[in-house]
Amino acid sequence: MFEFVKKFSLLINKLNNEVIVTQQRKKLYFVLGNESADLDSIISSIAYACLSQQLISPDELNSLSTSSFLIYFPIIQIPKSDFSLRPECSYVFSECEFTESDISQLLFLDDILPHLDKLSSNYDVNLILVDHNKLISPWSEKFNDKIDTILDHHQDERLYLNIKCRQIEFVGSATSLVVLHFKDVWKKKISRDDFRLAKLLLAPILVDTILLDVSKERTSNKDKEAVQFLLDILNIPKSDQDFYTSNYFNAIQSAKFNISHLSNIDLLRKDYKEWNLNNFNIGISSVNWSLEGWIQREDDNIDKLIDSFKYFKDEKKLDIFIIMLAYNHKNKGFQREFVFLSNKNKFIYEEFLQQLEVKLSLKPLFSNMDYIRFYHQERINYSRKQIYISIKDLLQQYPINKI
Incomplete structure (x- = not known):
């Protein structure tokens, strides 16, 4: 054919x-x-x-x-x-x-x-x-x-x-x-x-x-x-x-969730999209895995995972990098998690992120650092398509300056 x-x-x-x-x-x-x-x-x-x-x-x-x-x-x-x-x-x-x-x-x-x-x-x-x-x-x-x-x-x-x-x-x-x-x-x-x-x-x-x-x-x-x-x-x-x-x-x-053999960078680039909104380079990777499983693969060392996230963000020259995780939990069913990285050591997107937390019903996980936040996403109907729209709207309502 x-x-x-x-x-x-x-x-x-x-x-x-x-x-x-x-x-x-x-x-x-x-x-x-x-x-x-x-x-x-x-x-x-x-x-x-x-x-x-x-x-x-x-x-x-x-x-x-x-x-x-x-x-x-x-x-x-x-x-x-x-x-x-x-x-x-x-x-x-x-x-x-x-x-x-x-x-x-x-x-x-x-x-x-x-x-x-x-x-x-x-x-x-x-x-x-x-x-x-x-x-x-x-x-x-x-x-x-x-x-x-x-x-x-x-x-x-x-x-x-x-x-x-x-x-x-x-x-x-x-x-x-x-x-x-x-x-x-x-x-x-x-x-x-x-x-x-x-x-x-x-x-x-x-x-x-x-x-x-x-x-x-x-x-x-x-x-x-x-x-x-x-x-x-x-x-x-x-x-x-x-x-x-x-x-x-x-x-x-x-088959889709059979990805544990892929490297961290391959997982991030497997299903990746990028936009320029209001002069901000924003990238979103979709990964079919849980944070817990991913961290366990890294010998329970979350820093190794974060280093991969930072490397990918810097390689793509992103201002904002989001990792959307989706997986099936044996008891809870379909679940989503959400990671947000800033391009600055000091987190400058506080008001913008607070609004995103409300919109997606994001609940903090782990001990968040200045430049990275980990969440459980309760509004599971929000896929990357809907999150792109939300980010675009929020950047217009809560403009943030590149510093």
Whole structure:
């Protein structure tokens, strides 16, 4: 099913052999997930590219000149070597019967960046954004006017307002929007090979909505509609659907939390996002582990863990660094913890942090120091997406000066 690297290599070979006629500006689409490259971003970008190529309408084909074509490349926005940090992704691809050979056909940042300038000079490169709605480097330097479509579920940054398709909704998973975007055309052309793709698409929706649990405030009717459509493609009888989705979800979660073999720095960069807000560089790492378990691995030496946090913060040149921890407790169920690091030895964000403590219902853990605070997060429905919005709002209400 995946032939992205093969097709990309053919394009690059043509460029290197200088057989491209520049006047013929053939059209390429790069489908970009966000830079955290989690299950939702990776699968929504792959699915959008596959379905776009597979379901192109006769009208679109007829409208293309003989010298033109449409081709879609999903770009996973991490180096290829970082894919191994995501065991849940490896599990889902394997469960959906995608082989190592299939996975080797996926395109990563380091596959495309060396060729980006030459590609954009010889082709009409357009971008489709899934699971985010604001370009970051290296794309933002050159492609702000090349965005064709956005399908996202994060806070609307109010950019690229006049593009062809712009759908930003607070659904649980961006993958749900991709499924529904293609649903009407797809259901008329379903083939046996679509079973694997349907099961692949099901994974991030179940994970992001926590099995469509409305009590977690992360599930919309569109998520439910997307899941039902995928289950219908998979021919899962109604009586078996809860059992099927529960087993699939639990297996993915088991793989996702199997990370204790990763180094501290790998854990921090595995699922990391960064923003510049009000001139402050803010980074948030999401880690599927408890502080207690993590500290125990460091021989019960919390200072070793703190040193890793500080090293990562300094390496990224962050003003504020947050580590969000999520894990399942055998008695208490799903839990969250929260670590906040300042870039100063003296903590200068007191009023800002006090407001964040109230908003997230943060309860102090351990003996906090001047530059770092540890918390239990009682409002577990606040994921990174919601915390980003809270931080953005609080920085406007309680401005803090860089000193």
